Amino acid sequence: ADGIVAAGARALRHADAVRRLEVRANADTPEDAARARRFGAQGIGLCRTEHMFLGERRKLVEEMILARTDAQRARALGALLPLQRRDFVGILEAMDGLPVTIRLLDPPLHEFLPDRTELAVRVATADARGEPPTAHDTELLAAVDRMHEENPMLGLRGVRLGLVVPGLVAMQVRAIAEAVVQRVRAGGAPHAEIMVPLVGAVEELRLAREEVEQVLARIGEETGVPVRCPVGTMIELPRAALTAGRIAEEAEFFSFGTNDLTQTAWGFSRDDVEAEFFAAYLDKGVFTASPFETIDRDGVGRLVRIAVDEGRAARPGLTIGVCGEHGGDPESVHFFHAAGLDYVSCSPFRVPVARLEAGRATLTGTDVSDSR
Ligand code: PEP
Ligand code: MG
Numbered sequence: 098a099d100g101i102v103a104a105g106a107r108a109l110r111h112a113d114a115v116r117r118l119e120v121r122a123n124a125d126t127p128e129d130a131a132r133a134r135r136f137g138a139q140g141i142g143l144c145r146t147e148h149m150f151l152g153e154r155r156k157l158v159e160e161m162i163l164a165r166t167d168a169q170r171a172r173a174l175g176a177l178l179p180l181q182r183r184d185f186v187g188i189l190e191a192m193d194g195l196p197v198t199i200r201l202l203d204p205p206l207h208e209f210l211p212d213r214t215e216l217a218v219r220v221a222t223a224d225a226r227g228e229p230p231t232a233h234d235t236e237l238l239a240a241v242d243r244m245h246e247e248n249p250m251l252g253l254r255g256v257r258l259g260l261v262v263p264g265l266v267a268m269q270v271r272a273i274a275e276a277v278v279q280r281v282r283a284g285g286a287p288h289a290e291i292m293v294p295l296v297g298a299v300e301e302l303r304l305a306r307e308e309v310e311q312v313l314a315r316i317g318e319e320t321g322v323p324v325r326c327p328v329g330t331m332i333e334l335p336r337a338a339l340t341a342g343r344i345a346e347e348a349e350f351f352s353f354g355t356n357d358l359t360q361t362a363w364g365f366s367r368d369d370v371e372a373e374f375f376a377a378y379l380d381k382g383v384f385t386a387s388p389f390e391t392i393d394r395d396g397v398g399r400l401v402r403i404a405v406d407e408g409r410a411a412r413p414g415l416t417i418g419v420c421g422e423h424g425g426d427p428e429s430v431h432f433f434h435a436a437g438l439d440y441v442s443c444s445p446f447r448v449p450v451a452r453l454e455a456g457r458a459t460l461t462g463t464d465v466s467d468s469r
Pocket of ligand 2: 333354
């Protein structure tokens with residue numbers, strides 16, 4: 098067994114010496130970040146922030162989204178700020194010296210709203226007992242009905258949420274910037290990057306970015322510590338890929354969200370990959386592998402290539418990565434190498450495989466020019 102471990106370590110060293118692709122990890126807790134680092138990740142390519150709003154913090158999120166007054170919303174955001182700051186300090190500390198790409202909140206709304214059935218039962222039960230339901234429950238039910246979406250994955254998510262919930266982007270960016278300042282003052286070398294999700298039009302990114310830059314500048318003035326965080330975007334909608342040249346005017350980096358890009362390009366639900374027709378499609382040879390696992394070179398891959406070309410034509414040297422599940426899939430890693438990406442980002446456990454495949458991709462010699 099020792100021989101196998103030594104051979105593995107040798108292969109990884111060899112791959113690291115030749116590979117062009119950087120390998121980062123998707124991690125959103127200090128523990129995951131530390132694990133990613135042990136597996137050789139060169140940064141965090143995707144720090145999702147959704148889980149940071151669950152559990153005990155859910156009540157505050159409900160309050161933030163359903164607030165009737167600015168004061169109510171401000172109170173909820175004010176309570177969330179120190180919690181978020183602590184989240185980011187821990188992750189930046191674990192990844193000190195390496196880039197950490199923090200993505201602004203991107204939940205499908207239904208995951209954060211209170212459960213409608215539960216609420217409706219509470220209201221109806223009170224009614225049946227001849228008691229008036231609490232004003233809070235009645236209001237909440239009305240708000241949930243008002244915000245109901247038939248297709249939450251195509252609804253108020255990502256940048257859309259940031260643009261319509263006042264103060265949300267500012268709170269997250271303030272938490273990131275204050276965490277950076279705290280780490281700088283502790284003698285660390287934090288490298289936070291801010292990533293805007295689910296952008297389909299340059300105007301969305303422009304609006305979000307303006308708010309981000311304002312907050313960063315303000316924290317710099319308040320603390321006397323200049324905070325420089327690159328601001329970039331996910332490319333995870335076909336429209337984003339097709340208009341990547343425009344979007345690059347506002348983006349300092351791109352990261353492909355191939356989970357959503359596959360979902361929206363094929364029109365398949367990423368949450369129903371167990372559906373029977375998927376197995377039937379594999380049987381019938383419509384595809385040879387699930388497009389959610391291995392990049393679909395002809396369709397989704399074509400969108401990736403268009404976005405890389407357009408993005409770099411508009412902004413030479415634009416840093417481009419991928420942080421969807423495909424970032425840790427061996428065959429897909431070869432595709433991303435050939436498409437000229439700068440890095441892949443995958444779950445911590447897949448980092449060693451991605452490092453090996455990135456090395457093999459260099460050695461087998463396909464690059465942007467000869468695989469088109
Ligand atoms: C993606 O869509 O590929 C992605 C990385 O974001 P998420 O999985 O969080 O939607
Ligand atoms: Mg996504």
